[in-house]
Each structure stands twice: as C-alpha cells, then as structure tokens.
Amino acid sequence: MRQGRVKTIDLKEEEELSENVKKHFKHQYTRPYQSDLINQLYTTLASSKHVVVEAPTGLGKTSAVWAAVRTYALEKKLKVLWLTRTASQVRQVSAETGATPVYGRRLLCLHEVISRIDQRRFNMACRATRSAGRCPYYPGRPKAIKATTVSELKDAGRKTMTCPYEIQLLSLPASTALVATHRQLGLIGWLLAKWRAGRENIILVLDEGQHVVQDALTMVKDSISIKTVQKAALEAVKYGFKDIANRLEEAVEYYEGLLPADGEMEADDRLPDYEDLTVVGEEAQEKKLRENYAPASHLLSLADFKASLAGRKPLLVREGKSLRLEATADPQEALQRVYHGWVKTVTMSATVSAEFLETILGEEVTLLRAGWPYGNNLRAKIVTGLTTKYEARNEQLADDIRWTIYLVNDTGKKSLVFMPSFEMLEVTTNGLDILREGKGMSQEDVDRLVSEFNSSEKPLVAVYNGRLSEGIDLSANLVLLIGIPFSPPTTRTAKLLKRLTEIVGLEDRARLYGVILPGLWSALQAAGRAIRGPEDSATVYLLDSRYRKLMRLFPRWFREKIEERPVRLEDLPIELEGVRP
Numbered sequence: 022m023r024q025g026r027v028k029t030i031d032l033k034e035e036e037e038l039s040e041n042v043k044k045h046f047k048h049q050y051t052r053p054y055q056s057d058l059i060n061q062l063y064t065t066l067a068s069s070k071h072v073v074v075e076a077p078t079g080l081g082k083t084s085a086v087w088a089a090v091r092t093y094a095l096e097k098k099l100k101v102l103w104l105t106r107t108a109s110q111v112r113q114v115s116a117e118t119g120a121t122p123v124y125g126r127r128l129l130c131l132h133e134v135i136s137r138i139d140q141r142r143f144n145m146a147c148r149a150t151r152s153a154g155r156c157p158y159y160p161g162r163p164k165a166i167k168a169t170t171v172s173e174l175k176d177a178g179r180k181t182m183t184c185p186y187e188i189q190l191l192s193l194p195a196s197t198a199l200v201a202t203h204r205q206l207g208l209i210g211w212l213l214a215k216w217r218a219g220r221e222n223i224i225l226v227l228d229e230g231q232h233v234v235q236d237a238l239t240m241v242k243d244s245i246s247i248k249t250v251q252k253a254a255l256e257a258v259k260y261g262f263k264d265i266a267n268r269l270e271e272a273v274e275y276y277e278g279l280l281p282a283d284g285e286m287e288a289d290d291r292l293p294d295y296e297d298l299t300v301v302g303e304e305a306q307e308k309k310l311r312e313n314y315a316p317a318s319h320l321l322s323l324a325d326f327k328a329s330l331a332g333r334k335p336l337l338v339r340e341g342k343s344l345r346l347e348a349t350a351d352p353q354e355a356l357q358r359v360y361h362g363w364v365k366t367v368t369m370s371a372t373v374s375a376e377f378l379e380t381i382l383g384e385e386v387t388l389l390r391a392g393w394p395y396g397n398n399l400r401a402k403i404v405t406g407l408t409t410k411y412e413a414r415n416e417q418l419a420d421d422i423r424w425t426i427y428l429v430n431d432t433g434k435k436s437l438v439f440m441p442s443f444e445m446l447e448v449t450t451n452g453l454d455i456l457r458e459g460k461g462m463s464q465e466d467v468d469r470l471v472s473e474f475n476s477s478e479k480p481l482v483a484v485y486n487g488r489l490s491e492g493i494d495l496s497a498n499l500v501l502l503i504g505i506p507f508s509p510p511t512t513r514t515a516k517l518l519k520r521l522t523e524i525v526g527l528e529d530r531a532r533l534y535g536v537i538l539p540g541l542w543s544a545l546q547a548a549g550r551a552i553r554g555p556e557d558s559a560t561v562y563l564l565d566s567r568y569r570k571l572m573r574l575f576p577r578w579f580r581e582k583i584e585e586r587p588v589r590l591e592d593l594p595i596e597l598e599g600v601r602p
C-alpha cells in the first residue's frame with residue numbers, strides 16, 4: 022500500500038490557457054489559477070487515474086474542471102458523471118456546463134399524497150402506487166425534453182399528465198454528461214443501467230468531495246430512529262401482526278433503557294428478521310392501498326435498515342431527545358466502492374486530503390493545488406494562550422472565551438464566532454447581547470437568525486458542524502475559530518481509529534486521518550462562510566495554541582494566508598484595535 026507523499030502540482034497564478042481546452046471554457050477571462058488548473062488537469066488526466074483538485078470557493082472550479090474534463094472526455098470518447106452535494110448545485114452545474122441534470126424521484130413527484138411521504142419510505146410507496154395503477158401520472162406519455170430545472174420537468178409532467186421522473190429518464194441514454202447528487206452513489210448500478218453506460222467508459226467528478234470522504238469516516242451506512250421502531254410497532258398492531266408488534270415493543274423498551282444519557286454504544290440487534298418485516302410490511306402496504314391510504318410502511322423502513330445491518334450489531338446513539346440505531350460501514354470498503362472501476366476520477370474540494378485518499382484506495386493520486394486567488398482580502402492569525410482540549414475545559418477557559426466575544430462585539434465589525442459545542446456556547450454567551458445558534462433550531466429559526474445577522478451589528482455565535490457552518494453565506498469581516506472541532510473520544514471514534522490503524526499501520530497516522538484532518542476541515546468550512554469571493558474581506562483568528570503545530574496540515578490556499586507570528590491572547594485587545602471601524 023502506498024503511503025509516501027502524493028505527486029503534487031502547485032498551480033501557477035497566471036498562465037496562458039492552452040488552445041485545445043478553450044472551446045469548453047465558456048468565459049471570456051480566466052481568474053487567478055484557473056488557466057493553470059485547466060491546462061494541468063487536462064494533462065494529468067492522461068497519466069493519472071485519480072486526481073484531487075484542491076482549491077477554495079470562488080476560484081471558479083466548476084468551469085475550469087469542466088473545460089479540462091470535457092475536452093479529455095470527448096477526445097477519448099468517454100462520458101462524464103458529475104456528482105455534487107445538493108439539488109440546487111445540480112441545477113447550477115447543469116446551467117454552467119450543459120450536462121443533463123438528474124434529480125431524485127421524490128423531488129420531481131407530482132402525486133399530491135405520495136410526494137409528501139418522507140424520503141425513507143418514498144421509493145417503496147411510489148413503487149406500490151405505480152404497480153397498483155393508482156398514480157395518475159404513471160406511465161403517462163413520456164417524451165424527452167431539454168430541461169435544467171425541477172420546475173421545467175414538473176411543468177412538462179403536469180401538461181402531459183406524465184411522471185416528470187420518467188420524462189427525465191428518457192434524456193439519459195443520449196447524454197454524454199450527467200450531473201446528479203452524491204446520493205446517487207447509493208443507486209449507482211441502477212443509474213448506469215438507465216444511462217446505458219459502464220464505469221469503464223466514464224470519468225467520475227466528485228464535486229465537494231470532502232463530503233464523500235467525511236461520510237465514509239462517520240462509518241454510518243444507515244440509521245433509523247427509535248421513534249420509527251415505535252411507529253412500526255403501532256402499524257403492526259393496526260394491521261393484526263401481534264407477534265411482530267410485541268417484538269418491536271420489547272426492542273424499544275430495551276434500547277430506551279440501555280442508554281439514558283447522551284452517548285453511543287454497541288447494542289444487540291433486537292429487531293425482527295428482515296424476511297418477517299418485509300412480509301408484514303408488504304401486507305400492511307397492500308391493506309393501506311385498499312383502504313385508500315398512502316402505502317407508506319414503517320415496517321418496510323425497518324426491513325431496509327435490517328438489510329443495511331447485514332448481520333452486524335447496531336450502534337445505539339443518543340443526542341438529546343433523539344435516540345437512534347446506526348448500521349456501521351467500513352470506511353475503506355465504502356471509499357473503494359465509490360472510487361473503484363471508473364476510467365478516471367476527479368475529486369474537487371477546498372479541503373480533502375489527497376494523501377489520505379491515496380492511502381485508503383491503495384492507488385496513486387495526483388494533487389493539483391491552488392493558492393488563494395484574491396490577494397489580501399483574506400488574512401489568518403493564530404492566537405495562543407487558550408485551548409479547548411477536553412482536559413482544559415474549566416472556568417478559566419469559559420471566562421477567556423466570554424472576554425473574547427465581548428472584545429469582538431466591541432469592534433463593531435461584522436463578526437462570526439464558532440466553537441466546538443452547544444454546551445460551551447451556552448456557558449460562554451449567557452447574558453451577552455449577541456446572536457446565537459440554538460440546539461435543534463428549525464429551518465425557519467435559522468433563516469430568521471441569518472437575516473437578523475445581515476441587518477444588525479451583533480456578532481453571531483454558532484457551533485462547528487452545525488446549521489450555520491456550511492452551505493450558507495454569512496458575509497463578515499472577523500471570524501473567530503475558537504478551539505478545534507476534533508471528534509470526542511466516543512465508541513465510534515475508537516472504532517474508527519482501530520480500523521484506520523489496521524489500514525495505515527500506524528496509530529499516529531490513523532489519528533491524523535480520522536480525527537485531526539476532519540477537525541481542521543470542519544474549522545475551515547466554518548471560516549469559509551465569510552469569504553466567498555473577491556468582494557469579501559475577512560481576518561480569521563484561530564484561537565487555540567494547538568493550531569501552531571497543525572498549520573502545515575491546512576490546504577495551501579489557507580496555509581499561505583496564516584501569518585508566521587502568532588498573537589498572544591492577552592494582546593487581543595490591541596490586535597482588534599486594528600480592525601475597529
């Protein structure tokens with residue numbers, strides 16, 4: 022297994038764009054690093070199977086990667102499958118590149134009742150409705166159309182009384198490039214069959230690839246809440262399956278009694294067998310259809326979960342009021358399943374580690390890394406004299422953090438503060454006149470908080486890996502990253518480290534890949550809320566002495582922005598004087 026340093030190409034800020042790739046780059050001018058990214062990616066594709074493109078948001082990665090990949094694919098008669106995180110990103114990439122979008126069935130569903138069923142039960146309910154001839158839109162009269170958005174597909178479906186998903190499928194075989202969400206990785210065989218394409222003829226582009234890697238590191242293959250088990254028990258009672266109902270009620274009692282406080286532990290599998298759940302679930306589904314109810318079954322959701330467990334013990338997890346069972350997955354198997362078999366793969370991310378990918382895949386990876394494209398509008402400084410290490414979490418730390426937030430508030434600058442946990446957030450911000458993220462906030466609450474932040478001068482304090490740390494723009498001039506969001510020493514972390522040690526051979530390296538890098542990526546993702554492009558300008562303060570040792574592990578575009586000389590905590594008032602309005 023290769024563990025050496027990966028082949029790395031540092032991209033140049035200014036370079037002439039090669040003639041052969043110009044055709045697929047639709048903009049008149051290139052941004053810093055874009056030309057070299059296109060040229061180098063095109064060349065690298067010829068010699069490397071796996072390429073990682075490390076570049077920050079705002080560089081124009083999509084148009085640059087597309088120009089290189091599309092040129093190469095057409096020359097070699099290959100197809101391109103572009104997977105990104107959300108449906109709105111699918112739309113954006115499709116508009117930018119012309120690749121055919123593939124949206125999920127639930128998003129396109131026109132059925133008044135079925136479209137409202139939760140994701141977990143949706144596919145089975147749709148299938149049952151279709152086979153019973155109870156969907157007025159199926160089969161309809163599907164005709165291929167050129168559509169980029171969900172509304173275009175839905176409008177076409179309404180006009181012809183046809184399921185929009187079926188309309189969408191018709192465009193697939195003729196397309197040479199598709200864009201869909203990462204979720205499709207779970208159904209990839211099915212998608213490729215509909216596309217009539219095989220991995221050996223496709224270049225896979227993983228946009229926001231850090232999510233795929235982070236997902237694998239969580240080791241969660243599937244999860245189900247104990248509430249769903251309770252609902253399945255009620256369903257079993259209602260449709261006369263007493264024995265299954267009793268077993269489910271006993272299972273609920275067992276799991277609830279096992280873990281009274283927040284935490285996680287391996288538990289016995291007390292759920293009925295997959296076959297039993299499937300048989301009674303399908304019967305319940307049929308009865309619901311006969312009674313004119315939506316044929317959605319919690320029993321079938323459980324059967325699905327049992328299939329994911331595949332005979333292994335579940336992990337029981339309690340977080341506040343939520344109690345759930347998780348089916349775990351091996352991180353190496355999960356990533357090899359994603360990356361295996363494609364003719365080429367390109368992983369795009371601001372943070373992913375090429376070295377980790379190379380190690381876990383056991384195949385060579387080439388890293389193309391860009392610097393920060395917008396000059397001095399981003400600055401970063403490490404602040405020493407404070408750490409949020411578990412053993413250092415005491416009253417002094419809480420006082421220091423509270424004092425820091427007070428100072429930031431006093432600057433009058435737009436400020437964002439992130440910290441590792443809600444507990445810390447509550448203790449350190451209690452009584453302060455600031456905006457704060459709350460545990461379990463609804464989407465409406467989050468939207469309200471963001472609009473309040475945009476229209477007021479108050480700092481916003483949030484947690485790493487929370488609702489405000491990703492996929493959201495929060496323009497700010499000051500960002501405080503308090504502590505490093507390393508995963509806590511739980512059963513899951515111990516399991517992950519054990520497995521990574523088996524894979525990479527050394528405990529230190531396992532810790533690097535399983536705990537340290539994901540922690541730094543989460544911190545950087547949070548900081549990225551404030552700096553999205555040339556018009557933003559921000560200083561990021563990294564408040565934790567441990568950042569000094571770890572700064573070399575940040576991606577190039579951020580590391581180059583960290584000032585050599587750290588600031589001492591006690592000098593922060595003078596330091597922040599410099600950023601007063």
Ligand code: SF4
Nearest residue numbers: 130131132147156184
């Ligand atoms: S077949 Fe009917 S129920 Fe299924 S996705 Fe299409 S419109 Fe919805």
